[in-house]
Structures are given as structure tokens and as C-alpha cells.
Amino acid sequence: MTYVRPKIELPGQKLNEIGLALRDYEGSLSTLCAGCGHDSITAALVQALWEMSIAPEQLIKMSGIGCSSKTPAYFVHGAHGFNSVHGRMPSVATGALAGNRDLIGIGVSGDGDSLSIGFGQFGHVIRRNVNMLYLIENNGVYGLTKGQFSASADAGSTSKKGQVNQMQNINAVATAISMGASFVGRSFSGDREQLVPLIKSAIAHPGCAVVDVISPCVTFNDHVGSTKSYSYIRDHKLRATETDYIPARSEIKASYYAGDTHPVRLHDGSSILLRKVDPDYDPTRRNNALGFLERHRSRGEIVTGLLYIDQNVPEMHSQSRTVTTPLKDMKFEQLNPGSEELNKLQQGMK
Amino acid sequence: MPAKQSRINDFVLKIATVNGTGSASANGLLMKALFRMGIPVTGKNLFPSNIQGLPTWYEVRANHLGYMSRSGRVDVMVAMNVQTYQKDLAEVSPGGFLIYDSTWPRANSMQRDDITVLGVPLSKLCNEAFSVARIRILMKNVAYVGALAALLDLDLKIVRTLLEETFAAKPKLVESNLQAIMLGYDYAKENFSCPLPVRAETMGDNSGNILITGNDATGLGCLYAGATVGAWYPITPSTGVMDSFTMYCEKFRIDPETGDHRFCIIQAEDELAAAGMVVGANWVGARGFTPTSGPGISLMSEFIGFAYYAEIPSVFINVQRVGPSTGMPTRTQQGDVMLCAYASHGDTRHPILFPANPYECFEMAVTVFDLAERLQTPVFLLTDLDIGMNDWMVKELSWDDSYRPDRGKVLGPEDLAKMDRFVRYLDVDGDGIAYRTFPGEDPKGAYFVRGSGHNRYGGYTEDSDEFQDVIDRLLVKWETAKSLVPDAVISKADRKTRLGIVAYGSSDGAVIEARDRLAQDGIHADYLRIRAFPFSKEVVEFLRGHDTIFVVEQNRDAQMKSLLMLEANDIADRLVSILHYNGMPIPSECVVRGVIEHQGEEAAA
Numbered sequence: 006m007t008y009v010r011p012k013i014e015l016p017g018q019k020l021n022e023i024g025l026a027l028r029d030y031e032g033s034l035s036t037l038c039a040g041c042g043h044d045s046i047t048a049a050l051v052q053a054l055w056e057m058s059i060a061p062e063q064l065i066k067m068s069g070i071g072c073s074s075k076t077p078a079y080f081v082h083g084a085h086g087f088n089s090v091h092g093r094m095p096s097v098a099t100g101a102l103a104g105n106r107d108l109i110g111i112g113v114s115g116d117g118d119s120l121s122i123g124f125g126q127f128g129h130v131i132r133r134n135v136n137m138l139y140l141i142e143n144n145g146v147y148g149l150t151k152g153q154f155s156a157s158a159d160a161g162s163t164s165k166k167g168q169v170n171q172m173q174n175i176n177a178v179a180t181a182i183s184m185g186a187s188f189v190g191r192s193f194s195g196d197r198e199q200l201v202p203l204i205k206s207a208i209a210h211p212g213c214a215v216v217d218v219i220s221p222c223v224t225f226n227d228h229v230g231s232t233k234s235y236s237y238i239r240d241h242k243l244r245a246t247e248t249d250y251i252p253a254r255s256e257i258k259a260s261y262y263a264g265d266t267h268p269v270r271l272h273d274g275s276s277i278l279l280r281k282v283d284p285d286y287d288p289t290r291r292n293n294a295l296g297f298l299e300r301h302r303s304r305g306e307i308v309t310g311l312l313y314i315d316q317n318v319p320e321m322h323s324q325s326r327t328v329t330t331p332l333k334d335m336k337f338e339q340l341n342p343g344s345e346e347l348n349k350l351q352q353g354m355k
Numbered sequence: 356m357p358a359k360q361s362r363i364n365d366f367v368l369k370i371a372t373v374n375g376t377g378s379a380s381a382n383g384l385l386m387k388a389l390f391r392m393g394i395p396v397t398g399k400n401l402f403p404s405n406i407q408g409l410p411t412w413y414e415v416r417a418n419h420l421g422y423m424s425r426s427g428r429v430d431v432m433v434a435m436n437v438q439t440y441q442k443d444l445a446e447v448s449p450g451g452f453l454i455y456d457s458t459w460p461r462a463n464s465m466q467r468d469d470i471t472v473l474g475v476p477l478s479k480l481c482n483e484a485f486s487v488a489r490i491r492i493l494m495k496n497v498a499y500v501g502a503l504a505a506l507l508d509l510d511l512k513i514v515r516t517l518l519e520e521t522f523a524a525k526p527k528l529v530e531s532n533l534q535a536i537m538l539g540y541d542y543a544k545e546n547f548s549c550p551l552p553v554r555a556e557t558m559g560d561n562s563g564n565i566l567i568t569g570n571d572a573t574g575l576g577c578l579y580a581g582a583t584v585g586a587w588y589p590i591t592p593s594t595g596v597m598d599s600f601t602m603y604c605e606k607f608r609i610d611p612e613t614g615d616h617r618f619c620i621i622q623a624e625d626e627l628a629a630a631g632m633v634v635g636a637n638w639v640g641a642r643g644f645t646p647t648s649g650p651g652i653s654l655m656s657e658f659i660g661f662a663y664y665a666e667i668p669s670v671f672i673n674v675q676r677v678g679p680s681t682g683m684p685t686r687t688q689q690g691d692v693m694l695c696a697y698a699s700h701g702d703t704r705h706p707i708l709f710p711a712n713p714y715e716c717f718e719m720a721v722t723v724f725d726l727a728e729r730l731q732t733p734v735f736l737l738t739d740l741d742i743g744m745n746d747w748m749v750k751e752l753s754w755d756d757s758y759r760p761d762r763g764k765v766l767g768p769e770d771l772a773k774m775d776r777f778v779r780y781l782d783v784d785g786d787g788i789a790y791r792t793f794p795g796e797d798p799k800g801a802y803f804v805r806g807s808g809h810n811r812y813g814g815y816t817e818d819s820d821e822f823q824d825v826i827d828r829l830l831v832k833w834e835t836a837k838s839l840v841p842d843a844v845i846s847k848a849d850r851k852t853r854l855g856i857v858a859y860g861s862s863d864g865a866v867i868e869a870r871d872r873l874a875q876d877g878i879h880a881d882y883l884r885i886r887a888f889p890f891s892k893e894v895v896e897f898l899r900g901h902d903t904i905f906v907v908e909q910n911r912d913a914q915m916k917s918l919l920m921l922e923a924n925d926i927a928d929r930l931v932s933i934l935h936y937n938g939m940p941i942p943s944e945c946v947v948r949g950v951i952e953h954q955g956e957e958a959a960a
Contacts, residue, residue, distance in 0.1 A: 084801055088806065089661065089804075097632070100643060102635075328615035331641075332641045344754040344755070351752060
């Protein structure tokens, strides 16, 4: 069943630039467990998309299979959604954005979906730098099949049944950075203050923006011994950077420059304001970012924030010089050379 | 020695060389020379899965009646490969000729007294005339073309013109190539009695015909169909389809002023991703396709089932090769019929088009997109290596400028404005096909695509009745498909007969020739060539109208026969398989033998 949220028009509710209320960015009621981190991420997405005044029909919500992949149903009911097959969301998103480059793509994946069955597609959507937000709702566990370790579970962490994971974990952000990702961030589902501007920056970034969000599973991975529980994350997270997203038409006020802050200007005129919380950290240098991540990982700390950005890596369409008009809107006459050209061509086949 | 039979414009010429020595251009030159003399001609490349060093053959059939299949004979063998000399010698039909490079002696044990062996010192001639080692190897190939020109009486003027056209940008090469031609030509003239009784004779100019491969024609068809997104993973023998599409896109679809590309070709990380990209592109309303071969279809099956159930148009081009598993990647087979018909888990079935030659590859590469969009389902274009990679003479391709793509049942913002509410999977007019919308156009058209259980409104469901309602409607759609796919082609015998032959795809040429030969022996058979699955009405009528129906196909397990039996199990015992599946294109001889043997058994019974 799809549970539709009753739409209640509240007098005096705030509207965004295109005249829509926050509620217009909501979707069906969540069927995830009460307290699931994923629902907090959904709320952050709703907030970010509303604040950015994105037209619902311009948005495509893509996912694979798993708890995380259910969430596209829970935000922006006026957008097209696509719940594909396990681990293959990136390829469908790539094809969709190839066919219509004007769409705003949000892919919601999970640690099983991206780091196990879909590890190949995760790598290649990054390599191709498809212009989309690639959000991983990372809880270290398979929920729908009842509690198996996922590839992001840390070595030494325990399952709900007490088994110890002996394998090394696959670190989504370090992997993404080392594979050449143009935008990599990490956050925590419980940190909305950090997450909303990070999501906005990721959507504005012209390329594949990977945002790994640690999102505790209240049913299977919120116990002592888990390194993806609410309490563990709260105790071990470390903000390396803080971001804010400044739309194209807004003025960047001098007060933003307090401390170690600088703007990353995007091609559309908007900016991501980046403030280093840790002075050692430089998210524009790959080796610095990886080194920082590794140093803190070895201390058991979970580094969050915008971890790496290079807004100048060419995205898929600039690599392939695709026309700016969405391909699906090209007129047939612009695609078909006609009978005369066919006859000319065949003179060379004789 | 048998009397030398005169065979004018009716011979098979086979050239045995080593892969990577540059014989392809020499063989192309031979093909085109025969073509321009007006002789119907086909060229089959029998090559290894290798870049350099393994044996390779090129088989040219010239036939004044226009027979296109392999005949099973070899009239003239050019044995340039010492490794395979013995085998090549053995393959020449009695009364035939073998030409070899006599620079080095061949062992006396390798002889036959029922054929004529002609030695031409090709290496010696080329070594004396050319100084660079690489050039010598290449020119040796050109020199055998020269010897053949004398022996087969090819028109030297045509050969010269062809060289001039080939090397228009490098006139120096015309002279050196012509020099090599004359080395072979003069040697043959001086040492043998030219021409041979097996020879060519000008019979027209073949105007109205072209030489083309199926892959080339398929890629061109995709361009003409208005496909904009091509996603693929390289795999023999389908790679030529995307090479062709790319080449024609670069020729016709780059904006001369801005340099903008009106296409997006994505070399995917694997076939799973290629299939996902095709599904994504078609979902947003762009025509997307993927060319692949059998192993690719195995990997794509997950998405094929998804697209079937979520009803997303998608075009899969399968250029079949020999399976199972890696099989023989450079050999041909029709072994993926069942795989494509029912690809993926659960109850699935998919329309398939079967072109018989490059001409139909071009036509059907357009039809396949129209069908996919009309039916909102995956549709296969099923060719094979023989059609895809070999050189075929077909009539010129034609294009109707009034053609516009059939996008099927699509609602835009204007249509949606007139509606209270849009739902995705509701069949409003009984053809089993629901209306769809494209993302990016109207929030009223938004819906959720899912491979999980859904009801007619597009909502998630685990309700038994709601689930079955949708899956049953897909059967209604299947019935609609039967009326939309291309008709079978029926060719009646010139007298009433209870015998029928059914074939499809690249087996067509062998059946055409076999029917003529059988008719000469007094065996007459009607012929039905299947061009699509699901079968249209006339297929079942044809089966019911004959007592014995030979089903000719290039696989071991009689896959098409099995599909026919599912459709019309009342006539199952009348179907007789003629099967050929060793990787070589089916020769007409195989069909003739199959029919005669069965008729003999019937008579004896």
C-alpha cells in the first residue's frame, strides 16, 4: 500500500520563490521503522529542495533496492520517481540524464546498494561525473533481510546477535575521493544543521556529488558494539568543514568571511561557502583530504563535512559535447538526415 | 582428372591468409571488382578470435542467379597460409583450382590429382619489387588479386578505378598497388592459360544494389530512427553496430557551427549498466538502444525483466554468436532465440524482430524503436555474426521522408491539463497499453516507476488481485503486439504442395537456393520466413496448411521449432528440424540434404 499523507493547507505558511510550501516537497508517509535515520535525511532533502525552489517536475528521484531505496517515495510527490534494481540506480540515472540533461537528478542509495552489489556502478558514475546528487544512507547493515553486516561495517564492530565483523570496511568517502570524485561529503542523519546546506551544495555542484550520510538503523544496528549507532556517531564525529550554499542572485556578505572561510564559485554563479573547522584540512587537495581522513579514522573518529571538491572536473555532457537542448526534445528533422543524404551515402557502398 | 567444367559467374573463391597481414583490403578489392562487373556477390569473413597470427579465411561467392548463402563448394582456393595448406588443399571441390605462393616449395605429399594447382612466386615477386618489409607483406596480398584478375578475367580498368578511389588522398599508393597488381597479373598471363574455365564475365553494373554489412546497416537504421542515446559494452560481433552509429552521428549530427553533438554515446562499464542506461534514457523520452551479443543479454536480463514489468520501451540489438558461455565469439549461430523470447525471471516475454539481411537490418532498426515505444516494452532486433559482419549485396536502402517516429501513448502537459488525474498503468481502450508521461514536463504527470508489485494506478501493492490485474493486462498487450509486428514472408511453390519450409534470419539465403535445387529434383515446398515473434496469424495458418514443415535454424536445440510448438501444439508432430550449428553460416546444401533425407525416410517407411 501507498499511504498518502493528508494535505492540509495551513493559512500563512511560508512559500518559496516559485510559490510552493514546504509541504509541497513532501511525499508519501514513510513505512520505515520509527526513529530510522533515513527519515531524518528525507526531512533534510525536503527542506533543501524547498529552500532551493526546485520545480518538482524538474526533479527525478532515483534509487536501487533496500531500505534507503524506499525513501524517494517519501519526498516531492510531484517529481518522477524511479525505484530500479539492486545496485543499478547509477546506470538508470546516467541514461535518464543523458536523455534529458535539464533534469535534476537525486539518487538515494544505501551501503549494500552502493558498496556491495552496486560497487561497480558507484565507481563508474563517479568516473563519468554524471551531474547528480548521489546520496548514500549508510547504516552498516542489511535491514530488509534482518541484520547481516554490510561492506561498510567496521572491522571489530558487532552485529545485534553478537557476531564480530572481521573484514575491513569499504569507506565510501575515501573510495569516492580516490576514484576521482568531484564532490564528496559526509554527514550524520541526526545533524540537520550540517546536512541541509551540504545537500544544497551537492545539488548545485556541476557533477557527481557523493554525500555519505551515516544513518543509524534503530532495529538492527543501534546497540553497544555497533560503530553506526546514534550514540557512537555522536561521540565520534568530527566536523572538518562547514558549508553554506549561496544562490546565484544572492550577495555574499563580508561577514561570511569570518575565520577561515572562502567561497567556491560554481559555473551558474552560485557559491558554496566553505569554512574550515580544522585549520589542517584542505578539501580542494585530494592527498590532503585522504591523509586527513585516514589520520582520523585510525583514531576512531568519523570526519564529516564537505570533504573534497573540484568544481572544474568536466561532467558527462561536457566530456561528450552534448547539445544543450535535452536530447529528448530534439526535433526529428535535427536527428534524421533524410533520403537525399542516404542516397549520397550509398554511392560509397558500390 | 575430371573434365574442367566451365563456371562463368558461378563460383566460390576462398582466400586463406594469416590474421593481421592486411588481407582485408585486398579481399575488399576483389569483392568490389566483381560487384562492379554486375555480378551478384557476397563475402564471408571466417576469422579467429585473435588480433594477429591465427588463420583466417575470406570466402567470396559470385553467382549470376543472386544466391547469397554458402554453397558448400570451393572452386578457387588462394592458399596463402602454410599452416592451413593441407586443410585448404583438401577443401577444393573436384575440378577446382588452388593458387599458392611458390616462392618456397611445398611438400610433395600435399597433392591432389583431381584439382589444378597453380604456383605463383608472390613473395619473390614482391621482395624484388618493394624494399620495405611491411610493404612487401601487404603487397603480396595485392599481388594475388592481380593473379586472380588474370585467371578469373576481372576487368583491370575497374580494379584501377577502385584503387584510385581507395587511395584518393594518397596518389602514390595507387601506383605502388597497381604495380603489385601487375606483378601477379603478368606472371599469371605468362605462365598459365588465362582465363580459367572458372571465371567472371561482365553482366551489368549492379546499379540499384550496394555492398554493406548488417552491423553497418543497423547502426545507420538507429540513426534514421532518431535514436539519441546509445549505451554499450564492447563485444564481438556487435561492436560494429556502435562503430557505425558513432560514425554516422559524427557525419550527420554534429552542429557545424557550435560543434554540439546531437547524440550521447556511452561506453558503459558492463552490459548491466548499458541496459540500465537504455532504460533510463527511454524513460525520460529519448530513444535509447544497446547493441550486444548473447553473453551481454545474459547480463542484461535483470533489466529486461524490469523494463517488461515497469513497461519502459527499450531496444536491445543482439548480434548472435556461438554459445554457450564464451563459445566461439567470431562464429555465427541463431542460438539466442529462446533467451531473448523469455529473458529474465518470472513470467516475461518479449517481441523479437528477425532481419534476414542488411537491408532488413536498416528497416527493422527503425521498426524496433516504433514497436518498443508503441508497446512500452523491451523489443529485440536479433541478427547474427553472418549478417552483422559479412559483406552482403542488397538492394539500395530507401527512406521515406514523411516518416515520423511512433512515440506511442504519451501524454504531454496539454493532455494532462484536460484530465482530473493521471494514473500510469490503466488500460483505457482495451489494447493492453497504458498512457505514460515524461519527467521534466508536468508535476501532474509524475508517477513512481518500480519493479516491485504495483496496481493499475501505479501504486505499490502486495494485494493479490491488484497484482494479477496488471500482469494479466500484459497478456492483452502481447495480443496487440501480434498485430503490430512485421508479417512473415510467404513464398509459394509453383505447384500445390503439402511440404513447407520455415526459416528466419540468416538462414533465408540457404533456403532460397535449396528450394530451387529441390524443385529441379521434383521436390516442391512452400516457404514461410518468420520475421517476428510473437507470431502473426499467417504463421500458424501456414503450419496448419502443410503436412510436413521443415524448420531450418542455426542452433542445436531447435529453438524456433519449440516456440512454434508452444503456439500451435496441435501440429507439433508435423514439424521436422533441419539444424546447422557448427559456427559456419548455413550452406544451402545442408537444407537440400535435410529435406531429401527426410523424404527418403518417409518413402521407406
